[in-house]
Amino acid sequence: MARDMAQAAVTIVTPGLSTFLKSLKTTPVEPSIENFISLLKRRQIRNSRPCAIATTALLHRVVGEFKGRDAGKLIERIREVGRRLVSAQPHEVVVGNIVRRVLGLVREVVDDSKDSETNANSEIAQISQQEQSPSQSAHRPNLSSTISSFSPLKHAAAEPGQLHASRQSEATSESRELLKRPMLSHSYTSIAAGVPMSHSLFGLFSYQDTPSASNTPTGHHSPTGKGGALTSHNLEKLADFSKPNARVDLKAEVMDGIRELQDELEQSDEQIASNALDHIHSNEIILTHTASTSVQRFLLNAARKRKFTVVHAETHPHDHTATHGIVLTGRKRYNEEHDDDDEGSSWKPLIAAGIEVYVIPDSHVFAIMSRVNKVILATHTVLANGGLIAAAGAAMIARAAKEHQTPVVVISGMYKLSPLYPSDTDELIEYGDAGSVVPFEDGEFVDRVDVENPLYDYVPADLVSLYITNLGGHAPSYLYRIVADHYRQEDITL
Amino acid sequence: MSEPVAGNPVQASDTTNGASAPPPETGATNGSQTPSSAGAPAPGPEPKKLSAAELKKQKQAEKQARRAQAKAAGPPETNPREISAKESQKQVKDSKQASKDGKSKPTPPWRRPSQPTVPVFKDAKKEAKDSTQGKKLPGLFFGHLYTERREHSVTGATKGVHPAVLALGLQYSSYEICGSTARLVAMLLAFKPVIETYETPEGTSLARHFISHQLSPQIDYLRSCRPLSVGMSNAIRWLKDVIIKIDPATAEEDAKRDILSSIDDFIRDRVTVADKLIEEYGEKKIEDGDVILTYAASSIVEKTLIRAHKAGRSFSVIVVDSKPLFEGKRLARKLAYHGLSVKYFLITGASHAVKQASKVFLGAHAMMSNGRLYSRVGTAGVAMLAHAQSLPVIVLCESVKFTERVALDSIVGNELAPAEELLSESERKDMLPLKPYLPSGLLARLGAPEGEGDGEKRAEPGDVVKWIEGAENLQMLQVLYDVTPAEYIDIVVTEHGSLPPTSVPVVQFMSTDKK
Structure with a gap:
């Protein structure tokens, strides 16, 4: 230090x-x-x-x-x-x-x-899992509060029931309400518990010995005897592992x-970019916003073979400098860091690749949208329900695109995909320095008027047409499944 | 909305003109000069400080302007367009010889302080063509729009433009008078001295002569400063109608008095009283506990909110604003000054602002005949978000701003604004560190003489605009308006009452048919 x-x-x-x-x-x-x-x-x-x-x-x-x-x-x-x-x-x-x-x-x-050992106890584990599900569904409401005990955010975490596709849309908007309905939650947990939804179908059997992968979060914090037993079972197994294992x-x-x-x-941008030609055709007019290396790489990759036009909303007042930077020079940060990840030729602006770029203020988004073929958004975080948190202004862009029936493509590395379900999106929104909206020199104004500067927007899943990640393209409704592949249920509550 | 005062704005923008805006060349000059320039003395002898050619053209224009004014001291007898075209052809030769001392020439004593340089007429279409040479067109999207460079000085004004109108034009182009109602009223007020000072030449009548010879140059000049607003066009149509209908037998004094008084009546009926009524109707739409969201600034929304506040309604206001004009700042300040609780968002935060609001009040630049709202760019986005949240969207608009025009999108008809306005001084400063990373070709193309080593220190905020203009394939776009679909609008409040947007053509028909 x-x-x-x-x-x-x-x-x-x-x-x-x-x-x-x-x-x-x-x-x-x-x-x-x-x-x-x-x-x-x-x-x-x-x-x-x-x-x-x-x-x-x-x-x-x-x-x-x-x-x-x-x-x-x-x-x-x-x-x-x-x-x-x-x-x-x-x-x-x-x-x-x-x-x-x-x-x-x-x-x-x-x-x-x-796995290499016998999975003799797998059946027992599954049986106990099924037995416990009704009692746990009653305790599920505890879940969100247990998360908030260490995090100021009160997201409802991904729950087995919510992972079920048919519940998807309801769960996103009213996950809390859903929790209060015993009938519903009972029915869907039993489905989820019967089939371990959280694992890939191929791993159906090999994973069964994991004690109640889908139920652990609740069991972990549950005061009931059964839940406690489950936890201890889990820990026991982990401790098992601590025995010398050659x-x-x-x-x-x-x-x-x-x-x-x-x-x-490191490779995620590159992998995403390799999909570019599948998604961008010639002479498209593509609207994007803010300064994102991923989007930049994606477009650059497409620019190798196709001619298209980019309309870039500048995302004033947070990212406009970075936006101008990326448009003019291909890089958004010019003060530090670039010496670490200098990738030489990859810092090429789109304009140098022969792509016409139009920079517009954010207010022009609706006006221009009628001519745009495709909207490509960069994101801050992707949520398990298919919604995303992106730079402020994204909500307006996405909605304007929806109104004009323009597809919205979100570019995101897999690491941005979070297992969180937004129960209250406002909590995920960070507010920035009001001084960048109205300079503090204008003291009188700042004194009298309440200046707010949200840095992020929540874009609901229904406004997004497609996610492109380093794993390929996904429908927003499928993201829950990828979440289940990448995160273990036990870990969703940290 | 005050009567335009000649003075500072004129001086200021005149001085900045040389530095920032490219020289306003007269179309006539160029039209005649381009073919002859090969034979004419090349720009060699000119001092090559800026772009030599540009500097020269500017000087010529100024020079020519003076000459034109001197020659046309008498009353204008023919169409000024033709005159100046002919004259300028003659003057090209003269001005070339004398162009060096053009700027240092002492101000002729007859020139008024509000008229620092002398007007010469400028042919809009030719100008538009010329401007494409130095500057990129807003091609893809707005290539069809009037791309003439905005007039920031009186150099290009035709003779016979009244000083009050000259001053007004500058206030338009610098956005000092902004907002369609303010522009409408200011224009009518500026026309009053034009009418007062008018003298009908022998052998013709006011009704026949005034419009083509006195009024049109004024309107053309204003249009060159900023395209006319819908309200202004409506008012001009009305004014012409009034003048044409004057009985040629009427004595000139009486006729002028009639026109002046009908201008006053027009302002009173269509603006002042209309505003009062709209305020009244609008105020009734505000209830205790409401959170009213408004976008940018509209004088009528402002008045309505203040009136409701004074009536003791307890509500708060959210002002959503956008660069580069930041009109909402003034509105927010005013409302806060009146004691309202005001929140201020930029348009990127609009989705958050809309969540907190309960009603949306919007001002209008114009109401289209198909029920769409033509207003400050960004309005459509805000209305869309509000509509998505099922908030009532209320448009306040005087019927004088209704037009029979229709629009489907914001691209076909719009007003293009200079893109360099988009970058404020501080934004330009923020971008300076980019310089070392600029594509190498760009700086070379710009002819930046400094080496890479000291580049950063010597870069100036003004350079940033040059980078953007110089960069191939890169453009900044700025339009001033957008079109809000009728389905986002719940009510249009006019002086005739509150209507759905579909009733706009009916009101428009009624209010024009009444006469």
Whole structure:
């Protein structure tokens, strides 16, 4: 830390992602966590990608420093770090996503080693699972409150029942109300419990020995005897793993997994971009907004073979400078960081690739929309219900597109996909500095008028036509399924 | 809405003209010059400070302007267009020789302070063509729109434009008078001195001569400053109608008095009293506890809100605003000054603002005959969001702003504004650090003489505009209005009462037919 500070003082670099990553190599874990927390709190690391990169790097280190072979303790440790990070900056949902992904990695390693053993107890586990479901449905309302005990946000977490596609639309808007209806919840939990929806169909049998993957969140916090028993069963199994096991090195496996995760973060833009030609045809007029590297790469990739026109809404007052930057030079950050991820030729603006770019103020979106063929949105976070949190103005763009029957395509790395269901979207919206709306020199105005500056918009799922992630294209209604593939139910409540 | 005062705005924009806006060349000059320029003395001897050619053209224009004024000291007898075209052809030669000292020439004593440079007529269409040479067209979307560069000085004005109108034109182009009602009233008020100072030449009558020779140049000049608003066109049509109907036998003094008094009546009936009525109707739509959302600034919305506040209604206001005009700021300030509780959002936050609102009040630039609202760009987006939230969307609009025109989208008919207005000074400053990363070709093309090393220090906010203008394939777009579909609008409040948007053509028909 001290060295980092000294270094920062010498080169006059504001602390950010690059300084954090540098310092991470030399600083012990605990100060690093503290450092990251304060960077998050001061918003010196912000936006999804830097947060994801920093979180993965930090967790890599946390796992590396972890002593012992007890998987339960490792999970507890990661979880503990994760909680601190999430509560430091609950708006950066991606931090929680990464923590959950890493937790999932640990569990996967545990499961894999279990798989090789006999799965004699799998049937028992499934039976107990089915038995418990009615009693748990009664306790489900506890769920959201247990989350809020450590996080200021009160999202309803993804629940097995909600994962069911047919409930999708209801669950998104009125998940809380749904919880209060015993009849409904009873019926859908029993379905979910009968078929472990949270796992891929191919893994149907191999995963069955995971004790009640779909039910654990409630069981974990449930005061009832049955739920408690389940938890202890779970922990017991994890502890089992701590017994000397010659075949699997837990730590090494998890570290490998994290490295893969890092690779995924690095390659996600590229993978998304490789889909571009499937989605953009010649002479299209594409409207996009804010400054997003992912969208930029996507469009650049399409520009190799196709001619099209881009209309760029500048997202005043937060991102307009970055937008102009990306339009003119191809890069949005010009003060720091770029020396870390200098990819040379990839910093090419669209205009240099022969694409006509029109920059418009955000007020012009509706006026222009009648000529736009396709809207491509960048996102901050994608939610499990298919909605998304994106830079302010996105809601208007998406709705205007809907009114004009223009398809809305959302470009997002998988790491932005969160298992959270928005019960109250306002909580996910971060408010920015009012001074960027009305400069504080205009003191009289600021005194008298309540200036608000929301940084993000919530775009409901029904306004989105398609998600393009590094895994390909998905309908918004399918995202719940991908969530289930990427996150373990046990980890949804951190 | 005050009567335009000649003075500062004139001076200010005149001085800035040289620096920011490209030289307002007269179309006539160019038309005649382009073919002859090969034979004419090349711009070589000119000092090559800016773009030599541009500088030269500007000087010529100014020079020519003076000459034109000097020659046309007498009453205008023929169409000024033709005159200036002919004259300028003659003057091209003269002005070239004398163009060097053009600027330093002392101001002739007969020139009024409000008239710092002398007008020469400017042919809009040719100008539009010329402007494409130096500047990119807003091609794809608004290529069909009038792309003439906005007049920011009186250099290009034709002779015979009244000083009051000259001043008004500058106030239009600098958005000092903004808002369709204000522009309408200001125009009518500026026409009054035009009428007062008019003297009918021998052998003709006021009714026959005034419109073509006195009124049209004024209107043309105003149009060159900013395209006429619907309200203004309606008023001009009405005024012409009044003048034509004057009995040629009427004594000139009486006729002028009649016109002046009917202008006053028009303003009273169609604006002042209409506003009062609309305020009254609008106020009734506000209930205790309401949160009224409005977009940008409308004088009638402002009056209605203040009136309701004074009537003791307890409600709060959300003003949604957008760059680059930030008209809503003034409205928010005024409302807050009157003690209303005001929230202020930019349009990016509109979806949040709409969530907090209970009703939406919108001003209008015009109501289209197919029930659509033509208003400040962004209005449609706000109305759409409000409609999606099932909020009542109420438009306040005087019937003078109803038009028989129809529109389906915001692209066919719109007013294009200079894109460089989009970047405020501070935004330009924020963009300066981009310089080292600009595509190498761009800076070379701009002919930036400085090397890469000291580039950043020497970059100036003004350069940013040049980058954008110089960058290939890149354009900024700015239009001023958009069209809100009728289905987003619940009520249109006019002085004839509250109507659904579908009734606009009926009211429009009634109010024009009455005469």
